[in-house]
Amino acid sequence: MDTSSPAAFVNGALLRRYIGQKVRAVIQVIRSDVGSVIGKSTDDQQIVVKGSPQPPLTTYLEVIGIAETDNTIRAEVWTNFGDSFDVQNYNELCKLANGEFRHLFI
Amino acid sequence: MQTSVTPDAISTVLSNPSFDSSSDRSEIVVQVVDLKPIGNRYTFSANDGKTKVKAMFTASLTPEIISGKIQNLGLIRLIDFTVNDISSKSTKYFLVTKCEAVGSVLDSEINLDSKSGEEEAREPKKQKLEHSPVSPLNDVVSTGITLKPKQEFVAKSASQIMSEQRGNAAPAARMAMTRRVHPLVSLNPYQGNWTIKVRVTNKGVMRNYKNARGEGCVFNVELTDEEGTQIQATMFNDAARKFFDRFQLGKVYYISRGSLKLANKQFKTVQNDYEMTLNENSEVEEASSEEMFIPETKFNFVPIEELGLYVNQKELIDLIGVVQSVSPTMSIRRRTDNEMIPKRDITLADESRKTVVVSLWNDLATGIGQELLDMADQSPVIAIKSLKVGDFQGVSLSTISRSNVVINPESPEAKKLKSWFDSEGKEISMSSIGSGMSPSAKNGSRSLYTDRVLLSHITSNPSLFEEKPVFFSTRAYISFIKPDQTMWYQACKTCNKKVTEALDSGYWCEGCQRKYEECSLRYIMAVKVTDSSGETWISSFNDEAEKILGCSADELNKLKSEEGEVNEYQTKLKEATWSSHVFRVSVTQNEYNGEKRQRVTVKGVAPLDFAAETRLLLQDISNKNKTSQ
Numbered sequence: 110m111d112t113s114s115p116a117a118f119v120n121g122a123l124l125r126r127y128i129g130q131k132v133r134a135v136i137q138v139i140r141s142d143v144g145s146v147i148g149k150s151t152d153d154q155q156i157v158v159k160g161s162p163q164p165p166l167t168t169y170l171e172v173i174g175i176a177e178t179d180n181t182i183r184a185e186v187w188t189n190f191g192d193s194f195d196v197q198n199y200n201e202l203c204k205l206a207n208g209e210f211r212h213l214f215i
Numbered sequence: 216m217q218t219s220v221t222p223d224a225i226s227t228v229l230s231n232p233s234f235d236s237s238s239d240r241s242e243i244v245v246q247v248v249d250l251k252p253i254g255n256r257y258t259f260s261a262n263d264g265k266t267k268v269k270a271m272f273t274a275s276l277t278p279e280i281i282s283g284k285i286q287n288l289g290l291i292r293l294i295d296f297t298v299n300d301i302s303s304k305s306t307k308y309f310l311v312t313k314c315e316a317v318g319s320v321l322d323s324e325i326n327l328d329s330k331s332g333e334e335e336a337r338e339p340k341k342q343k344l345e346h347s348p349v350s351p352l353n354d355v356v357s358t359g360i361t362l363k364p365k366q367e368f369v370a371k372s373a374s375q376i377m378s379e380q381r382g383n384a385a386p387a388a389r390m391a392m393t394r395r396v397h398p399l400v401s402l403n404p405y406q407g408n409w410t411i412k413v414r415v416t417n418k419g420v421m422r423n424y425k426n427a428r429g430e431g432c433v434f435n436v437e438l439t440d441e442e443g444t445q446i447q448a449t450m451f452n453d454a455a456r457k458f459f460d461r462f463q464l465g466k467v468y469y470i471s472r473g474s475l476k477l478a479n480k481q482f483k484t485v486q487n488d489y490e491m492t493l494n495e496n497s498e499v500e501e502a503s504s505e506e507m508f509i510p511e512t513k514f515n516f517v518p519i520e521e522l523g524l525y526v527n528q529k530e531l532i533d534l535i536g537v538v539q540s541v542s543p544t545m546s547i548r549r550r551t552d553n554e555m556i557p558k559r560d561i562t563l564a565d566e567s568r569k570t571v572v573v574s575l576w577n578d579l580a581t582g583i584g585q586e587l588l589d590m591a592d593q594s595p596v597i598a599i600k601s602l603k604v605g606d607f608q609g610v611s612l613s614t615i616s617r618s619n620v621v622i623n624p625e626s627p628e629a630k631k632l633k634s635w636f637d638s639e640g641k642e643i644s645m646s647s648i649g650s651g652m653s654p655s656a657k658n659g660s661r662s663l664y665t666d667r668v669l670l671s672h673i674t675s676n677p678s679l680f681e682e683k684p685v686f687f688s689t690r691a692y693i694s695f696i697k698p699d700q701t702m703w704y705q706a707c708k709t710c711n712k713k714v715t716e717a718l719d720s721g722y723w724c725e726g727c728q729r730k731y732e733e734c735s736l737r738y739i740m741a742v743k744v745t746d747s748s749g750e751t752w753i754s755s756f757n758d759e760a761e762k763i764l765g766c767s768a769d770e771l772n773k774l775k776s777e778e779g780e781v782n783e784y785q786t787k788l789k790e791a792t793w794s795s796h797v798f799r800v801s802v803t804q805n806e807y808n809g810e811k812r813q814r815v816t817v818k819g820v821a822p823l824d825f826a827a828e829t830r831l832l833l834q835d836i837s838n839k840n841k842t843s844q
Binding site for chain 1: 826829830833836840
C-alpha cells in the first residue's frame, strides 16, 4: 500500500487544516462549470473543486486532491458515489478521523 | 334512658348455663370495660358491678364499635349471646352476637363491691358537680350505685377514643396499636398471622371455569397498601362468592388469614414475588370511617428505546414521557361485540430520543385524553402505569382497563425528563421507535436497531434465558448451511401444518382434518452464523429461510433433484453463505436428555442497511466515550 501520500478525510471545516496537503472529501454536486465543480461538503459548506471530471456525475462525488485554500480542492481523482449517500455518517467519520481517533488514520 | 347495669346479671348467667329465657335476657345490661380490638373484632369485659367476665363481640358488631355506638365504659343490653368455655382455662366467656347500646358512656368502671371504690367513684363526681349544673337526678339510683352521666355527650368512634388515649402519637403508630398492620412488602408464605390494610385498586370480573376437577368460579383483585406495594389476591368458588360483593373498587380493607404463594411470573400483573389466595375463612373487613390513604402508584419505567423487548409479551410496562402530540378521539368498533369504543392516540418522547404512540381507550380517551389535548402545547410529562406493548406500527402501546395516567407527576424522573426536554429535547428531531424496524420482516423483527448484541452475549449467558424467551437483534454472517440436513417439511397449503402422505394419493392434514391433492414444502433449517465475537447455530422457519436463501423450499427441492455437472443446490447454499444480515432472534433454553440446550430461533431477518448500521456504530463509539470519561 502506498502510504507516501495519504489523503485525510475532511469536511468543509477541516479543509483549512490541510492546505497544501492531500485530502479526500465527499461533496454533493450543486453546479458543474468548465474546469470546476461547485459542491456542498458534508457539513454544509460550499466547496470549489478544480479540475475536469468525466461526466456524467452522480449527486455525490468523492474527490481526492490537494487542498488549495480553505474552500478549494484541486482534484486528482473523481469517484461517483451515487445518488443516495448518508452525509451525516461521513461527516462524523471526518470528525473522528481528525479528532479522537486520529492515530488510527494515516 | 338506661343508666344502670343489671345487678348480679353475670353470676346469674354463669351459674345457670341453661339460662335462655328471652324475657330475662332483655333485662341484662352490662358495662363494657377494657374494650380492645383483636384482629377484626373486639373483646371486652362485661361488668355488672360485681363480677367481670371476658366477652367478645362478633365481627358483625365491629362497625357499631367503629361508628361509636358501642363505647368503652358504655352500657349495653345483651340481646343475643352465648356462654362459651375457654378450653385451655376453666373460665367462660360471652360471645355477643346482638346487643344494643343503652344510656350514655360513664366516666369509670362501675364497682358495687368495694365501698372504697364507691367512694372513689363519688369523689370526681362531686368535684365535677361544683362547676357543672348537670341534673343530679340520675346520679343516685335505687340500687345505691353511683353513676355519673357524662357531661358532654359526644358520640365518639373507637378510633377517636384511641386517638384521645394515645394523645399526639403519630397516626401510623396509633393505627399500629389498634391493629398490627403489616406492610405488604413484609409478607411471605412462611409467616402465620398478619393483617394488612389495603385499597382495592383493581377488581376483576367473576369468571367461570371448567376443568378436569369440575367447574367453579374465580375472581381476583389487586390490592395496594399505603407504601404503594401491590399484590394480587385470588378467590375461588365459595370464597369468590363470599367476597365478590364485599370487595369494592377503591375501598380500603383489613385482610387477614390469607395464604401466600410464589407468583406465576407468566401471568403476573403487579410487581410482587408473591400472590395471595383468600379462602372462605379469610377475614376481609372494610376499614370504613377510618383515616384513608391514597396509595402512591409505584412505577417501573421502561425507556422508549427498550420497548422492543416487551413487544407482544404478557408483561405490562410503565412509561414516562413528554407529550408531543394528542389526536382527536376516534371511535373503533370492537370486533368481538361490535361495540364502538373511543380511542385517542398520544405521542410520547423521552431521553432516548425516541417517540412512541400510546393509544388511550374508553374513559382515558375521553377524560384524561381531552385534558391532555387542551394542554398539549405545554408539553406535559405523563406517567402511565400498566401498558400493553403491541406490534402495530412496529411498537405501539395501549392502555388497558387498569391503566393509570398521571399528568405532571411529582417525581424525580418527571423533573429530570422535563428539564431535559426544556434544555435540549424540544430542539432535536426524534424518530419513532417503530420506524427503525424492517417493514418487510414480521413477527419478532420489530426493533432491529435496539437491543443489539454480539453472538457471544447469547452464547456466554446460558442462565439468562431460563425463565422465558429473550429477544435480541444481532448482525451476523451466515457461515455454514449443512447441505445434508432435512431442510423442509411437507406442509398443508392452507394451514402450513405438517401433512402426511395419504395411502392412495394426496396428503392428509391433521389440522384441517381433510385430504389435499397437493402440498408445499416449507423450510425448517439450521444455519450457522458468525460474527466477530463467536458463532452459533440458529434455526430458521420458512419465511426467514426464504430470505436467507433467496428461493422457496419447493424451488430448492427442484434444484436438489436435478442431476448435472454443477449441483445448483449446492451453489444456492454457497451463495447464501458469507452474506451478512440483521437477525431478530428469540433465545430459549430447553432440556434435552438431561442436558440444557440453548435454542436460538430466527424471528426476523433483514438485509443490512449500511447507513443505519453506521449510525449505530457511531452511536456505540460516542456511548463508549461517554462511559469511559
